[in-house]
Amino acid sequence: IRIFDAELHLMNKIWDEGSIKAIDLANWATEKLGWKKCSTYSMLRKLLEKQAVKRDEPGFVLTPLVTREDIAIDETNMLIEKMFKGNRKLFLLTFMSGNDLDAAELEALKKLIDKSEE
Numbered sequence: 001i002r003i004f005d006a007e008l009h010l011m012n013k014i015w016d017e018g019s020i021k022a023i024d025l026a027n028w029a030t031e032k033l034g035w036k037k038c039s040t041y042s043m044l045r046k047l048l049e050k051q052a053v054k055r056d057e058p059g060f061v062l063t064p065l066v067t068r069e070d071i072a073i074d075e076t077n078m079l080i081e082k083m084f085k086g087n088r089k090l091f092l093l094t095f096m097s098g099n100d101l102d103a104a105e106l107e108a109l110k111k112l113i114d115k116s117e118e
Helices: 005-017 022-033 037-049 068-084 088-097 103-117
Strands: 053-056 061-064
Touching (some): 005 037, 022 061, 037 053
């Protein structure tokens, strides 16, 4: 599922809440993002069509059908394809050269590498 930046604002709020009424989400988007309610509902329709969220009644309650992690993995894979022609090694080397990681982050990366070797 491809989630665009504007849709991601709504998805982040839905993920944070777990589930939320569409009217509450529209009010939040108006207050925090300056969006009109019709714009929010248009984006919600797209998210429903993509099956990123489901709608329950009564009250048009939205619940995520995809996780934040699923979308992050998909977005990362698209970035690797787009910027690094699918070369994960080049992606990791570029990522590592541009970031100062703390000890905990380095340890987590080492564990991932060890796990992938198994």
